[in-house]
Amino acid sequence: MKKYSEMSREELLALKEELQAQYEEVKAKGLHLDMSRGKPSAEQLDISMEMMDVLASGDDLKCETGVDCRNYGVQDGIPEAKRLIGEMAEVNPDEIIIYGNSSLNVMFDTIARSFTHGVCGNTPWCKLDKVKFLCPSPGYDRHFKITEFFGIEMVPVRMYPDGPDMNAVEKYVNEDESVKGIWCVPKYSNPQGYTYSREVVSRFAKLKPAAKDFRIFWDNAYCVHHLYDVRRDFLVEILGECAKAGNPDMVYKFCSTSKISFPGSGIACVAASKANLDDFRKYMRVQTIGHDKLNQLRHVRYFKNMDGIEAHMRKHAELLRPRFEMVLLSLEKNLNGLDIGEWTKPYGGYFISFDAMEGCAKDIVAKAKEAGVIMTDAGATFPYGKDPRDSNIRIAPTYPSLEELRDAVEVFVLCVKLSSVEKLLGQVE
Amino acid sequence: MKKYSEMSREELLALKEELQAQYEEVKAKGLHLDMSRGKPSAEQLDISMEMMDVLASGDDLKCETGVDCRNYGVQDGIPEAKRLIGEMAEVNPDEIIIYGNSSLNVMFDTIARSFTHGVCGNTPWCKLDKVKFLCPSPGYDRHFKITEFFGIEMVPVRMYPDGPDMNAVEKYVNEDESVKGIWCVPKYSNPQGYTYSREVVSRFAKLKPAAKDFRIFWDNAYCVHHLYDVRRDFLVEILGECAKAGNPDMVYKFCSTSKISFPGSGIACVAASKANLDDFRKYMRVQTIGHDKLNQLRHVRYFKNMDGIEAHMRKHAELLRPRFEMVLLSLEKNLNGLDIGEWTKPYGGYFISFDAMEGCAKDIVAKAKEAGVIMTDAGATFPYGKDPRDSNIRIAPTYPSLEELRDAVEVFVLCVKLSSVEKLLGQVE
Numbered sequence: 001m002k003k004y005s006e007m008s009r010e011e012l013l014a015l016k017e018e019l020q021a022q023y024e025e026v027k028a029k030g031l032h033l034d035m036s037r038g039k040p041s042a043e044q045l046d047i048s049m050e051m052m053d054v055l056a057s058g059d060d061l062k063c064e065t066g067v068d069c070r071n072y073g074v075q076d077g078i079p080e081a082k083r084l085i086g087e088m089a090e091v092n093p094d095e096i097i098i099y100g101n102s103s104l105n106v107m108f109d110t111i112a113r114s115f116t117h118g119v120c121g122n123t124p125w126c127k128l129d130k131v132k133f134l135c136p137s138p139g140y141d142r143h144f145k146i147t148e149f150f151g152i153e154m155v156p157v158r159m160y161p162d163g164p165d166m167n168a169v170e171k172y173v174n175e176d177e178s179v180k181g182i183w184c185v186p187k188y189s190n191p192q193g194y195t196y197s198r199e200v201v202s203r204f205a206k207l208k209p210a211a212k213d214f215r216i217f218w219d220n221a222y223c224v225h226h227l228y229d230v231r232r233d234f235l236v237e238i239l240g241e242c243a244k245a246g247n248p249d250m251v252y253k254f255c256s257t258s259k260i261s262f263p264g265s266g267i268a269c270v271a272a273s274k275a276n277l278d279d280f281r282k283y284m285r286v287q288t289i290g291h292d293k294l295n296q297l298r299h300v301r302y303f304k305n306m307d308g309i310e311a312h313m314r315k316h317a318e319l320l321r322p323r324f325e326m327v328l329l330s331l332e333k334n335l336n337g338l339d340i341g342e343w344t345k346p347y348g349g350y351f352i353s354f355d356a357m358e359g360c361a362k363d364i365v366a367k368a369k370e371a372g373v374i375m376t377d378a379g380a381t382f383p384y385g386k387d388p389r390d391s392n393i394r395i396a397p398t399y400p401s402l403e404e405l406r407d408a409v410e411v412f413v414l415c416v417k418l419s420s421v422e423k424l425l426g427q428v429e
Numbered sequence: 430m431k432k433y434s435e436m437s438r439e440e441l442l443a444l445k446e447e448l449q450a451q452y453e454e455v456k457a458k459g460l461h462l463d464m465s466r467g468k469p470s471a472e473q474l475d476i477s478m479e480m481m482d483v484l485a486s487g488d489d490l491k492c493e494t495g496v497d498c499r500n501y502g503v504q505d506g507i508p509e510a511k512r513l514i515g516e517m518a519e520v521n522p523d524e525i526i527i528y529g530n531s532s533l534n535v536m537f538d539t540i541a542r543s544f545t546h547g548v549c550g551n552t553p554w555c556k557l558d559k560v561k562f563l564c565p566s567p568g569y570d571r572h573f574k575i576t577e578f579f580g581i582e583m584v585p586v587r588m589y590p591d592g593p594d595m596n597a598v599e600k601y602v603n604e605d606e607s608v609k610g611i612w613c614v615p616k617y618s619n620p621q622g623y624t625y626s627r628e629v630v631s632r633f634a635k636l637k638p639a640a641k642d643f644r645i646f647w648d649n650a651y652c653v654h655h656l657y658d659v660r661r662d663f664l665v666e667i668l669g670e671c672a673k674a675g676n677p678d679m680v681y682k683f684c685s686t687s688k689i690s691f692p693g694s695g696i697a698c699v700a701a702s703k704a705n706l707d708d709f710r711k712y713m714r715v716q717t718i719g720h721d722k723l724n725q726l727r728h729v730r731y732f733k734n735m736d737g738i739e740a741h742m743r744k745h746a747e748l749l750r751p752r753f754e755m756v757l758l759s760l761e762k763n764l765n766g767l768d769i770g771e772w773t774k775p776y777g778g779y780f781i782s783f784d785a786m787e788g789c790a791k792d793i794v795a796k797a798k799e800a801g802v803i804m805t806d807a808g809a810t811f812p813y814g815k816d817p818r819d820s821n822i823r824i825a826p827t828y829p830s831l832e833e834l835r836d837a838v839e840v841f842v843l844c845v846k847l848s849s850v851e852k853l854l855g856q857v858e
Contacts, residue, residue, distance in 0.1 A: 040500065042500075045497065045499040045500060049486040049487075050486050052484045053485055053486050055481045057482050058478075061481075068471060068474065069693075069694075070474040070477075070691045070692070070693075070694065071471075071474060071691070071692050072692040072693055073468075100529050101529065102718060104716075104717055105717040108715065108717070112541050112545060115544075115545050116541060116544050116545060116579065117578075124555075126545065126553075126556075127555075142718075145715050146715055149712075150545065262723060263718070264500070264719050264721055264723075265721045265722065265724065286574050286578045287533075287534055287538075288533055288534040289533055289692070290531075291693065292530045292694045292721070292724070293693055294691060294693070294694040295724075
């Protein structure tokens with residue numbers, strides 16, 4: 001394959017004509033395909049259907065301490081749920097609070113609480129002139145939406161395969177008191193599928209924040225979401241590292257079963273130091289009488305223990321692996337050597353990150369849409385939706401069927417090629 | 430029966446000795462009884478057990494628009510849940526948002542949102558020097574805790590059998606721009622079981638608030654919670670009244686199925702004008718990907734329609750009625766004519782409100798506790814936990830069994846008598 005960058009103008013023009021013809025053909029098919037969101041497929045949801053039968057009308061619905069899970073009571077999670085989810089989150093049951101159906105909601109509420117009431121007795125952020133968050137980018141659009149919603153200034157930090165640019169993180173966190181937090185998806189990151197290295201985690205734990213109320217928002221959304229049985233990324237547990245480094249209160253870790261059981265009907269948790277959890281509880285006590293304990297019980301009785309969760313995740317992997325491999329194979333086959341794009345090759349998570357030639361991402365996503373394939377909006381992976389290089393595109397291969405996915409990726413690579421040629425011809429602005 | 434107030438000192442002293450002896454006897458029994466919270470009894474929860482079977486592994490879990498309730502998607506409630514809960518809330522399906530498991534949580538978030546983002550584009554409350562809420566008292570302690578938590582100044586307003594003192598409400602709301610809200614439990618009120626009259630609702634709807642962002646927090650927690658088939662309180666629907674009066678945006682109405690299906694595992698809603706719901710949705714879109722749709726589906730498939738809910742509530746009433754009647758009968762039998770207390774006689778809801786002689790409530794609750802009967806803290810029904818007359822006590826007869834309840838009420842009336850005698854003897858401070 002000849003690199004596009006080495007083609008003559010004539011070659012490019014000929015290529016463009018050819019690609020344009022293919023594109024018109026594809027458009028004529030009237031496809032309706034969606035690679036935009038990290039949604040499980042219907043087959044994945046089928047895996048968990050027996051969870052619907054696990055609590056029945058004849059059952060005793062008490063938790064192990066004898067509390068009736070059907071009634072009010074138990075603020076921060078039934079003990080067996082704390083143990084199960086604690087094991088998944090790699091913390092002790094007393095280092096965890098079990099919440100409702102959405103860890104994103106817990107993160108939002110954490111920011112809201114910091115705004116109105118402050119973190120562990122510190123000044124409420126609403127009383128401060130300036131609050132900043134570091135945003136390793138590309139990153140998760142819904143994180144960025146939360147901080148944007150509260151008028152928090154977002155500072156992009158570059159992401160590398162081993163994690164965020166720690167020189168930049170250290171400089172901002174240790175020197176700027178208005179930096180109050182950082183968004184992290186440390187394992188199988190959204191959108192790259194990167195996992196932070198031991199060195200990066202260690203540098204996180206050893207930060208010396210200028211702000212006493214600086215917190216790492218450690219969204220371990222994909223903690224057990226491996227694609228392979230053997231080849232897996234390993235992430236050092238952050239709470240322990242922070243404690244060892246003398247920073248026990250510096251991190252909030254979030255997890256959920258959204259992509260284990262049912263999205264929207266799972267259970268979420270936060271793991272943190274006692275001081276932090278007490279701070280959470282003070283708010284929670286006023287905010288709600290308690291979360292859905294029947295759903296906690298349902299999860300515990302279904303999964304039983306960590307082995308149960310792992311066995312379950314292997315079933316998800318069997319459905320996800322071919323999807324990821326099909327996308328990667330197609331990218332490889334169609335784009336390798338053309339010098340018009342790079343992409344990540346994750347061992348887990350829900351996404352593949354694609355970097356197009358600078359200035360092409362928006363155009364590619366628009367072209368794909370015109371041909372009936374919905375991608376995540378270009379720019380969404382950056383704070384304020386603004387990718388300074390207009391290059392990053394998030395590919396979400398989980399939701400479509402294999403057949404749909406094959407069609408969708410074909411459209412995508414075609415759009416990448418066409419846009420790149422136009423760019424090289426000076427036809428993309 | 431002779432009124433205590435008409436007894437001579439000698440009579441009182443003799444009576445005290447007799448009551449004291451009974452009290453010591455009761456204490457020796459070592460009771461452990463709880464009349465403190467509005468919790469359903471285990472028998473009430475048993476009524477809903479078939480809800481556990483209503484979604485099974487072989488079922489189609491799509492809602493009527495074809496959305497898979499197991500997956501992400503649908504922000505503000507599946508259509509059939511909006512229709513069912515809308516009917517219960519006496520509004521159209523498009524005037525409602527379905528939330529998670531707790532209407533208290535929705536109220537809290539509404540205040541939090543008003544604080545950080547303001548109401549419908551008005552100044553966020555965190556930027557104001559002073560925010561006040563009117564608190565019809567006695568009222569619901571958890572409402573007061575929310576406003577207290579946000580540092581909102583609570584202004585008590587006297588409650589009458591037909592609703593709050595509307596002269597005071599009109600004066601505050603129409604003249605003071607810092608008054609941003611009022612807490613109302615308009616039907617079978619907590620703790621009295623009062624229902625606002627047609628005239629009161631009409632005066633609410635016709636308020637002319639000084640603050641553009643004034644809202645009525647209409648917590649219709651007991652909308653279908655009647656004790657009797659025929660003798661029922663009727664409450665005029667507030668959204669319609671407000672719209673007719675030219676104040677369509679002035680009210681948020683909250684409901685939930687917490688005391689219909691399972692507390693903590695029910696579904697909650699807010700009903701309001703389109704402008705208000707759009708304001709809620711703007712926040713919700715960032716706060717969460719969505720609420721538990723499987724639980725929405727579970728409720729709809731179980732109850733089917735409003736007839737189903739009403740039939741279900743009749744079963745609750747069968748269990749609640751004898752409890753309320755036992756308490757009322759015991760109060761009547763033991764305290765009538767003594768001039769040492771007054772109490773309400775509700776047709777629905779979860780509570781009976783008791784007014785002891787001024788200055789006796791704390792002492793009565795302490796005495797009951799010493800004898801093994803837990804009541805709601807005296808004062809809890811007032812803002813900041815401070816009952817200016819130290820008189821009101823909330824009786825929650827729903828949770829104990831009939832046998833337990835008989836014992837508990839006997840202890841209670843004994844403590845009322847003893848405390849009243851001591852008060853008249855000048856022995857209670």
